[in-house]
Amino acid sequence: MDLWALADLRTPWCLHVAVTLRIAEHIAAGREEIGALAGAASCDATMLGLVLTHLAHAGVFEEPEPGRFRLNEAARQLLEPGARSGLDLDGFGGRMAHAWSTLLTLVRTGKPAYRDVFGRPFWEDLDAHPEIGAAFDALMGPGHGTPDADFPLAGGWEAVRTVTDVGGGTGAMLAEILRARPWIRGTLVDLPRAAAASAETFRAAGVSDRARAVGQSFFDPLPAGDDVYLLRGVINDWPDPEAAAILRRCAEAAQVVGGRVVVLKSVSPDERPAEIQIETVLLGGRQRTLGEFRTLAAGCGLEVAAAGRQKSGASFVECRPEACATDTAR
Ligand SMILES: C[S@@+](CC[C@H](N)C(=O)[O-])C[C@H]1O[C@@H](n2cnc3c(N)ncnc32)[C@H](O)[C@@H]1O
Structure with missing residues (x-):
């Protein structure tokens, strides 16, 4: 193994510099010569040339003659909005790239150090910089792959009348659930910025x-009495104390009607997660094994009733408040 290549x-x-300077867009607009590219991007032609030649050798862009650059298949991907904002x-x-520089502090202290670099914890930083918050929402939103709303529920979906998507972002998942199951009503709970943006997602999905959307913290009491409380990609954002507080809020709200709590994309049901996630660096959370999650949930009055993977490969865990749990747990 080539250790230096890995590091x-x-x-x-x-790549980040080329995207930030919109080099692919300038080439697509007909500028191929390094002087023209540097002029369009307001940067130094010699230094930009070094970057683009390096990328051409790495397989992104072509350099048919010295100082002239063209798009190839890899470079064309840089024109996609997701690549641009990511x-x-x-x-x-930039937030994501620089956040990795906090990894050493995270490992030394066990606590996320995002605030040390950006002045605020991650979610507050998104609120303070609307354009960065909007880019995050877009990466989470409908354009970023169709959410897999087809997860199994014990007893089937037919008996489900109401779903609350807790930390539901701008509504892509809830919209998909409601679109596929016209008898269900849904509530989205998220911070005010994301909750406000969900109106457009719901409108577009008909x-x-x-x-409805409720702009509130999921650390506060949740709208109670729905059949399903969904947490998709949320529990893995948080260290144990906060993850437990969110699960407790869901258990509290679900037990009113004997509802359940469904956790998606946060638990590894069959293996220990192999890769460290960006959520760990940003927020101190992590993917948990099913055993770890079961223990965490039990401390919040939730019993794991079923766990597995959706067709997409994303994980699901269905929990019941202990007061309502039957002997279906496996
Ligand atoms: C990783 S995103 C997941 C979004 C969505 N569930 C999905 O799967 O695309 C985590 C969500 O938690 C929300 N969030 C963070 N802190 C929150 C809080 N205190 N109360 C409510 N929502 C919060 C964020 O705004 C964000 O939409």
Whole structure:
């Protein structure tokens, strides 16, 4: 194994710089010569040339003659909006890239150090910088792959009348659930920024008449009495004390009607997660094994009733408040 290749930061940084300077867009607009590209991007032609030649050698862009650059298949991907916001050092991509520099502090202390670099914890930082918050929402939103709303529920979906999507972002998952099951009504709970943006998602999916959004913290009491409380990609954001507080709020709200809590994309049901996640660096959370999650949930009055993977490969765990749990637990 080539250790130096593994540790090499040159290509990732060159890619981030090329995206931030919109080089692919300038080439697509007909500028191929390095002087014209540097002029359009307001940067130094010699330094930009070094970056683009490096990228061309790495397989992104072509350099048919010295100082002239063209798009190839890999470079064309940089024109996609997701790549643009995910890699732009002046925007959300910069937050993610620089957040990795806090990994050593995280490992030394066990606590996320995002605030040390950006002045605020992650979610507050998104609120303070609306354009970065909007880029995050877009990466989570409908354009970022169709959410897999087809997870199994014990007893089937037919008996489900109401769903609350807790930390539901801008509503992509809830909209998909409501679109596929016209008898269900839904509530989205998220911070005010994301909750406000969900109105457009519900409208576009044609489900506004059955969806409402509540802008509040999930650490506060949740709207109570729904059949299903969904947590998708939320529990893995948080360390144990906060993850437990969120689960407790869901258990409290679900037990009113003998409802259940469904946790998606946060628990590894069959293996120990192999890769460290960006959520760990940003927030101190992590993917938990099913055993770890079972223990955490039990401390919050929730019993794991079923666990597995959706067709998409994403994990699901269905829990029942202990007061309501039957002997279906496996
Ligand atoms: C990783 S995103 C997951 C979004 C969505 N569930 C999905 O699967 O795309 C986590 C969500 O938690 C929300 N969030 C963070 N802190 C929150 C809080 N204190 N109360 C409510 N929502 C919060 C964020 O705004 C964000 O939408």
